[in-house]
Amino acid sequence: MDDTHFDVIVIGGGTAGLSGALTLARARRSVLVIDAGEPRNAPADGIHGYLTRDGLAPSDLVRLGEDEVTRYGGQVVRARATSARADGPGFAVGTDDGREVTARRLLVTTGLVDELPDIPGLRDLWGHDVLHCPYCHGWEVRDQPVGVLATSPFAVHQALLFRQWSPDVTLFLHTSPDPAPDEWEQLAARDIAVVDGEVTALETRDGRLSGVRLTSGRVVPRRALAVMPRFVARGDVLAGLGLAAVDHAMGVGQHVAADVAGLTSVPGVRVAGNVTDLMAGVVGAAAAGVAAAAALNADLVADDARRAVEQRRSPFSAASGARVAEIVTGERRHGLTPARS
Ligand SMILES: Cc1cc2nc3c(=O)[nH]c(=O)nc-3n(C[C@H](O)[C@H](O)[C@H](O)COP(=O)(O)OP(=O)(O)OC[C@H]3O[C@@H](n4cnc5c(N)ncnc54)[C@H](O)[C@@H]3O)c2cc1C
CATH class of the missing domain: 3.50.50.60 (FAD/NAD(P)-binding domain)
Incomplete structure (x- = not known):
């Protein structure tokens, strides 16, 4: 297994990030979660309002989530992502323990800071x-x-x-x-x-x-x-990608703007949880992580199909020569008319 290149790197392994990572790992994507280990609700004794998990300690939710992600082949490292930049068609992420890892897509779920x-x-x-x-x-x-x-x-x-x-x-x-x-x-x-x-x-x-x-x-x-804290997205790591937190329309703080599936203005980078939705509770953050991960997987499926078509059309690919007959058969099977010279 390649430990430096992944389909998706998830930056931030709280509820949103781990839910996204689980969805991606179960979609058979290689996924790395980089997490600094400071979920926002860490000071609380227990989580409430999360069906079937009432009173669970925040640290236990993270531990159970990490177990599930790794059970499906996802990897989790305890580190802080300090940089993220475009790297060819994908992205490179640097961490405070000296790693540099790359991925085709990024899911950023770094949460927020409560300014008290x-x-x-x-x-x-x-x-x-x-x-x-x-x-x-x-x-x-x-x-x-x-x-x-x-x-x-x-x-x-x-x-x-x-x-x-x-x-x-x-x-x-x-x-x-x-x-x-x-x-x-x-x-x-x-x-x-x-x-x-x-x-x-x-x-x-x-x-x-x-x-x-x-x-x-x-x-x-x-x-x-x-009290009403000022909610400020932890979005610093996105600066190298040209993404910055902006004022929230409700005047309650700053967030990274995105659509309901976490789509940002940078293609290939999605966000979920409190980093974009300042009001999300644990269930909302988990659901957003799943939605963003499913959208990322759909992006990758489309990318995989595009690459496969390109490769198949290439006169220099293995598909040329002997495989052409097979391809033509395949086209017939799919009801397509093969191009003939
Ligand atoms: C005191 C308190 C109690 C709460 N109690 C409840 C409750 O009972 N029920 C409820 O529904 N909601 C509760 N909430 C809200 C809940 O904390 C959030 O809904 C939830 O944490 C959002 O999940 P998240 O994954 O978006 O962010 P987080 O859980 O904050 O996770 C973000 C993760 O990203 C990591 N991270 C940040 N930057 C980096 C980086 N650069 N590199 C690597 N990792 C990084 C952080 O260390 C953290 O582990 C509470 C909030 C507070 C403040």
């Missing part, structure tokens, strides 16, 4: 008591005192959302402008308290969130705090 508000204590609690996604962890904080830190135009929406999980929700306006009149009305109607003033720190007791401290010195007791 710069408040002392917040980062340490990220993924536990500091949350962003109610569908991922709302159930775990149900009926508890929840705060929502206003850092984006979606803060009121986020507060109304968390109200579905807890009757005790407080919106901290922090440095954001006041809600609009209709939003005040909604907040009041849903019994959501609103606290003025900048948040200066998060207080903890026994390693768990106990309260939100304001500039005034007041501490509002809370067990969980919802």
